[in-house]
Amino acid sequence: MKSILFLSVFAVAAPLSAQSPASSTGATPSGLWSQTIQYITTSAEQMPEAKYSFRPTPAVRTFGQLIGHIAGSQYAYCAAALGDKPANEGDIEKMKTSKADLLAAIKASTEYCRRAYAQTDMAAQGTVSVFGEDHSKLYVLIENATHNAEHYGNIVTYLRMNGMVPPSSQPAPAGR
Numbered sequence: 001m002k003s004i005l006f007l008s009v010f011a012v013a014a015p016l017s018a019q020s021p022a023s024s025t026g027a028t029p030s031g032l033w034s035q036t037i038q039y040i041t042t043s044a045e046q047m048p049e050a051k052y053s054f055r056p057t058p059a060v061r062t063f064g065q066l067i068g069h070i071a072g073s074q075y076a077y078c079a080a081a082l083g084d085k086p087a088n089e090g091d092i093e094k095m096k097t098s099k100a101d102l103l104a105a106i107k108a109s110t111e112y113c114r115r116a117y118a119q120t121d122m123a124a125q126g127t128v129s130v131f132g133e134d135h136s137k138l139y140v141l142i143e144n145a146t147h148n149a150e151h152y153g154n155i156v157t158y159l160r161m162n163g164m165v166p167p168s169s170q171p172a173p174a175g176r
Contacts, residue, residue, distance in 0.1 A: 033117060033145035036152050037110050040070060042167040043155045044106055049099040051162055061093075063158050067102045068093035070151050074109035077144035078116040080130040081137040117141060 044067050052064035061069060072092040079086035092105045116137075124138040135143075156166040 031145070032149060033113070033141070036145065036148045037074075037106075037113075039152050039167045040067070040148060040155060041103075041106055041110065043152075043159060044099075044103050046164065046167070047099075047159065047162075052097070052099050052102070054158060054162060056157065056161055060154075063155075064097055064099070064102055065093050066151060066154060066158070067106055068096050070148060071102070071105040071109040073147055074106075074113050074144060077130070077140055077147070078109070078113040080128050081116040081119070081124075081140040081144075083126075083128060113144070116144075 047063055052067075053062050055062045055065075069090075069092075072087075072089040075092075076086040076089040092102075092109075096102050096105055119137065124136065124141065126137050127134050128137055128140060129135075130140050130143075152168075156168070159166045
């Protein structure tokens, strides 16, 4: 189990450590986070609005609640990594229900997080408090990427149960 965790952390940390400061290069986030959040956003775009209320069992979130949860969590993690005061993590999940509102929320949280992932290596070494514990900003960013990947796995199930092909299994667009 420890080796899987180490490999997961390394897979996320390696691309982050290769980033240059956004101010000097205009670099965008890379690695697991950017790929996974793109899959999540594409899933949210492709899921029909009528299916935003779908839940595989009564004990789990609806598809829409899941998208809202991811958006709220991204704000919480990235605010911590930036040293900002986070909004209430559960607000989006509780207050937004339409596809348009949830798409806007996931896109806005992603744009906010781009700033956090564009930090220099030196800035990412700083320590912040998140969920009552002190961690490096890099740790917080890795935790966000891991959290997103966990929930993308849920989304894949929701899509498959509705006869849809997840973005990660779709052919790449022509020219890419």
